[in-house]
Each structure stands twice: as C-alpha cells, then as structure tokens.
Amino acid sequence: MIRGRHVGGLVYYLYGPGRANEHVNPHIVAGWRHPAELEPALRPDGGRDFRNLIGLLNQSVAALGDDGYREPVWHCAVRAAREDRILDDDEWARVAYEIMNATGLARDGDDDGVRWVAVRHADDHIHIVATLARQDGTKPKTWNDFYRVREACQAVERRFGLRVTAPGDRTAARRPTRSETEQARRRRWAETPRTALRRHVVTAAAGAGSEEEFFRRLEAAGVRVRQRISQRNPGEVTGYSVALPVHLNRQGEPVWFGGGKLAADLTLPKLRARWGSGNESGEQNRRANDISAEDRREIWDEAAAAASRAAEYIKASDDPGAAADLAGVTSDLLHVAADLLKDRRLREAAEAFDRAAREPYARIPPATPTGRGLRRTVRRxxxxxxxxxxxVLVANVASLVSAVAELRMLQGRTAQAAAARAAARCLREASVAVDPAVGLVAVDFPGRFMPPSGSVLRPSSRFAGPPGPATSRRPRR
Known part of the structure; x- marks a missing residue:
C-alpha cells in the first residue's frame, strides 16, 4: 500500500493518459456509494469535472482535522497475472469490496466506514483510493493492512479461478518501493540500496557472534550504522539503522533503513536470539582472526562436512518442524560463502534462497544440535x-538447499520451496565455476516437488524486479 497527502493529484493521474498513454477508458467500478453517483461528470469540452469527487473524498478528512493521519490517502493497486482471464467490471468490483472489508476500512454493512473508490483504466488491474477518516468522525486503524489485503486477494483468486499466490506470512523480504527502483535505474546502480543493505546485514549477522561484532562487520563493509538508544534506560541499545554512503536525500543526509524495514527477521531482538544459538567465547573469536593457510583449509573442509551432515539430518527427520532452524543457517552459509568467494552465482543463489530461510511471521524455530554446530562453523x-x-563446500551446500526445498514442500510452503529450487539452479553453475574438478550430483528434486510460481493479485508497491548494490556495479542479487 502507498500512503499520500493529496487525493486530488492521485485522482487526476488515474483519469489521465498515464506515463506512456497506457490508461484506457478510466472509470469507477466500485466505491462507498454506487459508481454512477461518484463518476466525474463530463464537461462541455469533453474533459472531466473532478471537483465533486475530490470534495466528497476530502470531506471526512477535513472533519477529523488534526486528529487524523499525516498522510490520509490510502492507495492500493491490484493486478491480475498476465495469463489470467480478463475480469469484468462486476468482478473487479467484488475484488475491491473484498479488500475494503478485509482491511476493516469499510466493512460490509458499515455505513460509517471510510470513503473510497476503485478506478479501472486497464483490463488487468484496478486502483483503490481511500481517505483515512471514518464518516462517524473517528480515525480508522490500518495496522497490518498489507497482510489483510493479501488474504483478500487469495480469497478472490480461489473464487474466480485465478492463479494462486503465496500468503502474506512475512517470509518475503521487504521489496523496494517504486521510487527506490526508479532512482536506482536513473543512477545506474546495480541494485536498490534496500536490497544492498539487506545483503550486507544478513552477511554481517551470519558471521557475527554478538551485536558488537555485527556492528563492526557492517562498518568494515562500508555501511553506515546508527544505533537506537533507549530513552528509558540510557546506554541500552534497542535497535539500529543502516545506510549506504552514496544514498542521500535531497538535503544531503543519509537515507536510513531500520532492520525491520529490510526483513522481518533482521530486527535487533531477532538477531540477538540468533546470536544466542551457537555462540563462541571471546577467546575463540580472537584465535579465529589469526589463522594459517592450513587452518583455513581445515575450516573450509569442516564447513563442507557440516553442510553435508545438515542435509542428511533434514532428510532423516520424521518431523518437518524438527529441522526448521537449519533453513536459516543455510542462508547464513550461502551469504558467507558468496562474500568470501566473490562469485556472482553464489550471490544470486543466496538471494534466491532468501524467502526459504524464514519461518512465518518471523518466528524463531527451536535450535537443534546440528543447527548450533553448523552456525558455529559458519562464524568460523x-x-x-x-x-x-x-x-566441495558449494556442492554440499547445494545438497543442503535441496533438502530444505523438500522440507518446505512437506510443510506445505510452496513459495519457500520455489525459492530454494531457484537457489539450487544457481548453485549448479556455481559449483563448477568455483572448482571445475568438483561435479554437482543429485541436487535436482523429484518431479513431485514442482510448486507453482508467479503472482496474481498483489499490492503494486511490491515489485518483482528491482535492479539490484548501490555501492558497485556488480551483477545484482
């Protein structure tokens, strides 16, 4: 969902020609009143008179005054998949009503809900525009509105026989916004700052055993770090934000992203819970910083063996939930290996695997001995x-990724299984590129593990194709 301050500009845009004359026959298909009452009237010159519609949408906001939201305009674009059939106006209206009901902004039978309209100016999507002020003079709640929209979209997908998409279970990382994506393209960055920062944070967290080491690793990678200090308990760190040196706003100040704005499992409390698993002593950390070439080879061999043991553990487990912690450690291992070997395919594999690593709603799974051991190995x-x-390590990680894909399928999480499959495809190329003498064997999945992919009805603020770090022009994630 996108929030804004001025509903008039948005209405004019939806009824305008679009950026490439792509808007065709704009009209209202649903709203808090009958569409015929809300449709902007035609002027003698053939243009539209939007004054009545904009005035009605703003009326409740004006009545709420200073007690309302700073950004009272709520905008949600909903699009069908390219291969889906074309929905008619009545069906798109049903989609809009379902979403407004699910979010609680305008429930069925609630005459005092917010004022809203759904505008259609193309065959495959609609735009829902609402002003966040109830008609009874109170302020509506928008908490978790994105997830309620996802639930409504899934219900409509089943009802109309459309392509079914993944649930809004917070296993997907935060996507770059449209403005972030366009900015990266204009500046010819390989990826958006949000994407680059997430990779830096995940890699630093994977190699750290404490938050002090985590912050040091971020700074060593060239990332700016700002710690949030508790006002109640001075000296207590309650959170953090990160920024890239090249990503500045119009005032020349860094654009900061909190950990939770990168992914649900990258908040400081979630990271602290991770560091509590498989932690090492300070003496072990100091010894690891001064190692010989022979010790280094032994560590890499141990990592390869630990990845193989983890894959076997997943395959042998009768309880899909018993090995859940290994998915997150697999992601850590992928990111660390990609960072050390500087291989594009490994980086693509790590980022493709991203969604497969997380538990729904950022839950922390119970730690297993195998998971704790692999996490300690990753840090070394x-x-x-x-x-x-x-x-050898890359080949064994590929087998581990395959095991995680099967685990996710057994758990009924097809979107996460699809993410692991995509990572395995990247690893097939990476293992040969890293060491041609090592063949990658038996990393494909049986035919039954073929989850559907793609996206059907989704909020348009989530885009599938961000260019990828602002710090370099290396290939994107």
Missing part, C-alpha cells in the same frame, strides 16, 4: 578468509 568460516578449495 566468515573469519577465516577465502580459499581456492571452495568447490
């Missing part, structure tokens, strides 16, 4: 430095 690997003998 992160401190060891690169080695020319990385092919």
């Amino acid at each position: 690997l992160a401190r060891s430095g690169a080695t020319p003998r990385g092919g």
Whole structure:
C-alpha cells in the first residue's frame, strides 16, 4: 500500500493518459456509494469535472482535522497475472469490496466506514483510493493492512479461478518501493540500496557472534550504522539503522533503513536470539582472526562436512518442524560463502534462497544440535578468509538447499520451496565455476516437488524486479 497527502493529484493521474498513454477508458467500478453517483461528470469540452469527487473524498478528512493521519490517502493497486482471464467490471468490483472489508476500512454493512473508490483504466488491474477518516468522525486503524489485503486477494483468486499466490506470512523480504527502483535505474546502480543493505546485514549477522561484532562487520563493509538508544534506560541499545554512503536525500543526509524495514527477521531482538544459538567465547573469536593457510583449509573442509551432515539430518527427520532452524543457517552459509568467494552465482543463489530461510511471521524455530554446530562453523568460516578449495563446500551446500526445498514442500510452503529450487539452479553453475574438478550430483528434486510460481493479485508497491548494490556495479542479487 502507498500512503499520500493529496487525493486530488492521485485522482487526476488515474483519469489521465498515464506515463506512456497506457490508461484506457478510466472509470469507477466500485466505491462507498454506487459508481454512477461518484463518476466525474463530463464537461462541455469533453474533459472531466473532478471537483465533486475530490470534495466528497476530502470531506471526512477535513472533519477529523488534526486528529487524523499525516498522510490520509490510502492507495492500493491490484493486478491480475498476465495469463489470467480478463475480469469484468462486476468482478473487479467484488475484488475491491473484498479488500475494503478485509482491511476493516469499510466493512460490509458499515455505513460509517471510510470513503473510497476503485478506478479501472486497464483490463488487468484496478486502483483503490481511500481517505483515512471514518464518516462517524473517528480515525480508522490500518495496522497490518498489507497482510489483510493479501488474504483478500487469495480469497478472490480461489473464487474466480485465478492463479494462486503465496500468503502474506512475512517470509518475503521487504521489496523496494517504486521510487527506490526508479532512482536506482536513473543512477545506474546495480541494485536498490534496500536490497544492498539487506545483503550486507544478513552477511554481517551470519558471521557475527554478538551485536558488537555485527556492528563492526557492517562498518568494515562500508555501511553506515546508527544505533537506537533507549530513552528509558540510557546506554541500552534497542535497535539500529543502516545506510549506504552514496544514498542521500535531497538535503544531503543519509537515507536510513531500520532492520525491520529490510526483513522481518533482521530486527535487533531477532538477531540477538540468533546470536544466542551457537555462540563462541571471546577467546575463540580472537584465535579465529589469526589463522594459517592450513587452518583455513581445515575450516573450509569442516564447513563442507557440516553442510553435508545438515542435509542428511533434514532428510532423516520424521518431523518437518524438527529441522526448521537449519533453513536459516543455510542462508547464513550461502551469504558467507558468496562474500568470501566473490562469485556472482553464489550471490544470486543466496538471494534466491532468501524467502526459504524464514519461518512465518518471523518466528524463531527451536535450535537443534546440528543447527548450533553448523552456525558455529559458519562464524568460523566468515573469519577465516577465502580459499581456492571452495568447490566441495558449494556442492554440499547445494545438497543442503535441496533438502530444505523438500522440507518446505512437506510443510506445505510452496513459495519457500520455489525459492530454494531457484537457489539450487544457481548453485549448479556455481559449483563448477568455483572448482571445475568438483561435479554437482543429485541436487535436482523429484518431479513431485514442482510448486507453482508467479503472482496474481498483489499490492503494486511490491515489485518483482528491482535492479539490484548501490555501492558497485556488480551483477545484482
């Protein structure tokens, strides 16, 4: 969902030609009143008179005054998949009513809900525009509105026989906004700052055993870090934000992203829970910073063996939930290996695997001995430095990724299984590129593990194709 301050400009845009004359026959298909009452009238010159519609949408906001939202305009674009049939106006109206009911902004039978309209100016999507002020003079709640929209979209997908999409379970990372994506393209950055920062944070967290080491690793990677200090307990760190040196606003100040704005599992409390699993002593950390070439090779060999043991553990487990912590550690291992080996395919695999790593709603799964052992190995690997003998590790990680894909399918999480499959495809290429002497064997999945992919009805603020770090022009995630 997108929030704004001025509903008039948005209405004019929806009824205008669009940026490339792509808007055709704009008209209202649903609203808080009958569409015929709300449709802007035609003027003698053939244009539209929007004054009545804009005035009605603003009326409740004006009545609420200073007690209302700073950004009272709520905008949600909903699009069908390219392969879906074309919905008619009545069906798109049903979609709009379902969404407004699910969010609680205008429930069925609630005459005092917010004022809203749904505008259609193309075959495959509509725009829902609402002003966030109830007609009884109170302020509506918008908490978790995105997830309520996802639930409504899934209900409509089933009802109309459209392509079914993944649930809004917070396993997907936060997507770059449209403005972030366009800015990255204008500046010819390989990826958006949000995407680059998420990769830096995940990699730093994977190699750290404490928050002090985490912040040091971020700064060493060239990331700006700002810690949030508790006002109640001075000296207590309650959160953090990160920024890229090249990403500045119009005032020349850094654009900061909190951990939760990157992904649900990257808040400081979630990271602290992760560091509590498989932690090492300060003496172990110091020894890891000064190792010989032989020690380095031993660490990489141990990491390869630990990945193999983790894959076997997942395959042998009768309880899909018993090995859930290994999915997150697999992501850590992928990110650390990609950072050390500087291989594009490994980086793509790590980022493709991203969604497969998380538990729904950012839950922390119970730690297993195998998971704790692999996490300790990943941290030692992160401190060891690169080695020319990385092919065996990559091949074993590919088998581990395959096991996670099967685990996610057994759990009924098809979107996460699809993410793991995409990572495995990248790893097939990476294992040979890293070490041609190492073949990658038996990493494909049986035919039954073919989850559907794609997206049907989704809020348009989530885009599937961000360009990818602002710090370099290397290939994107």
